[in-house]
Amino acid sequence: MSTKNPDCPGYFLQFASDNTSGVCPEALAAFNAANSGFAASYGNDDATHQACDRLREVFEADAEIFFVFNGTAANSIALASLCQSYQAVICSDTAHVETDECGAPEFFSNGSKLLSAPHRHGKLTSSGVLEVITRRTDVHYPRPKVVTLTQSTEMGTLYQKGEISGISRIAQEHGLKVHMDGARFANAVAALNVAPADITWRAGVDVLCFGGTKMGLPIGEAIVFFDRKLGEEFSYRCKQAGQLASKMRYLSAPWLAMVNDNTWLRHAGHANAMARRLSEKVAGIAGAELLLPTEANGVFVNLPEPAIANLKATGWVFYTFIGGGARFMCSWATTQEAIDHLASDIERALAG
Ligand SMILES: *Cc1c(COP(=O)(O)O)cnc(C)c1O
Numbered sequence: 001m002s003t004k005n006p007d008c009p010g011y012f013l014q015f016a017s018d019n020t021s022g023v024c025p026e027a028l029a030a031f032n033a034a035n036s037g038f039a040a041s042y043g044n045d046d047a048t049h050q051a052c053d054r055l056r057e058v059f060e061a062d063a064e065i066f067f068v069f070n071g072t073a074a075n076s077i078a079l080a081s082l083c084q085s086y087q088a089v090i091c092s093d094t095a096h097v098e099t100d101e102c103g104a105p106e107f108f109s110n111g112s113k114l115l116s117a118p119h120r121h122g123k124l125t126s127s128g129v130l131e132v133i134t135r136r137t138d139v140h141y142p143r144p145k146v147v148t149l150t151q152s153t154e155m156g157t158l159y160q161k162g163e164i165s166g167i168s169r170i171a172q173e174h175g176l177k178v179h180m181d182g183a184r185f186a187n188a189v190a191a192l193n194v195a196p197a198d199i200t201w202r203a204g205v206d207v208l209c210f211g212g213t214k215m216g217l218p219i220g221e222a223i224v225f226f227d228r229k230l231g232e233e234f235s236y237r238c239k240q241a242g243q244l245a246s247k248m249r250y251l252s253a254p255w256l257a258m259v260n261d262n263t264w265l266r267h268a269g270h271a272n273a274m275a276r277r278l279s280e281k282v283a284g285i286a287g288a289e290l291l292l293p294t295e296a297n298g299v300f301v302n303l304p305e306p307a308i309a310n311l312k313a314t315g316w317v318f319y320t321f322i323g324g325g326a327r328f329m330c331s332w333a334t335t336q337e338a339i340d341h342l343a344s345d346i347e348r349a350l351a352g
Pocket of ligand 1 (some may be wrong): 070071072073075096097150153154181183184213214
């Protein structure tokens with residue numbers, strides 16, 4: 001599919017996802033720098049040790065950390081490690097684990113059922129979670145054992161730290177663990193301007209799947225077990241799931257580059273700023289309706305079908321099956337120029 005406007009060479013029209021961007025320069029440089037000589041395999045190399053240590057500093061926690069290839073695997077094996085096959089995972093009905101992972105969480109957990117709870121702007125509510133936990137106690141229904149929340153959410157919104165700790169408290173009171181799908185965790189930290197610890201372990205999160213790909217890495221996510229005991233035998237699970245990279249340094253060295261000098265937050269902050277810019281422009285366009293508050297790096301707009309067709313015909317690439325409207329995702333590589341051009345094309349498309 002073309003992502004360049006023929007009238008405007010070099011111009012990227014790609015807003016389908018934040019994973020359509022390339023690799024950010026810092027990560028690519030680190031990837032190349034890692035390619036010198038020999039290094040121990042399976043994560044026993046210096047880059048991996050250093051990346052883990054730096055992430056522990058970032059989270060102010062003596063966490064157990066694993067690098068895997070993608071987000072579906074990270075979520076699935078992390079969730080599988082938290083529950084037995086007869087237990088269940090509570091998620092929002094818009095959660096990636098529910099809608100976009102092809103049953104992988106159920107597969108890797110040997111059948112743990114996902115129980116979806118209603119959402120508000122993509123966020124679970126503590127009352128919704130409590131309702132699912134207390135719905136049934138009989139042997140015929142799976143026992144809820146984990147609650148998973150996505151930060152930032154699939155709908156471009158953010159959980160405030162109080163919302164996370166509110167859900168965590170209910171989970172803890174009922175013996176559930178808390179998992180966070182952080183495919184866009186960087187965007188959340190940059191937007192909320194908080195310490196990463198404040199919206200994870202200090203708010204009751206036990207395990208975080210920290211997304212690398214969407215924030216600019218070539219490949220890979222980090223699984224962070226704040227409770228080391230939960231991650232005790234996790235390396236076996238990684239290996240069994242085909243997620244233990246032998247040349248681990250190529251996954252971990254780019255992580256090290258991202259956390260150094262807060263590169264990850266700079267890029268995520270840029271992506272958020274681009275989304276905000278688009279959102280502000282869209283708010284001023286007659287006939288365009290923002291469907292959701294723009295809190296991270298995604299903008300969701302209700303547009304009439306002919307306007308969508310017009311934009312797509314012009315070459316703009318975006319999804320319309322997530323969040324109920326046109327979804328425009330921004331990344332570290334999104335330019336201000338592209339945002340301005342998109343906004344003016346939306347206006348033109350609506351003018352008909
Ligand atoms: C992108 C994404 C993932 C991971 O997807 P992969 O394609 O498997 O890397 C997980 N959760 C959410 C919310 C995502 O947006």
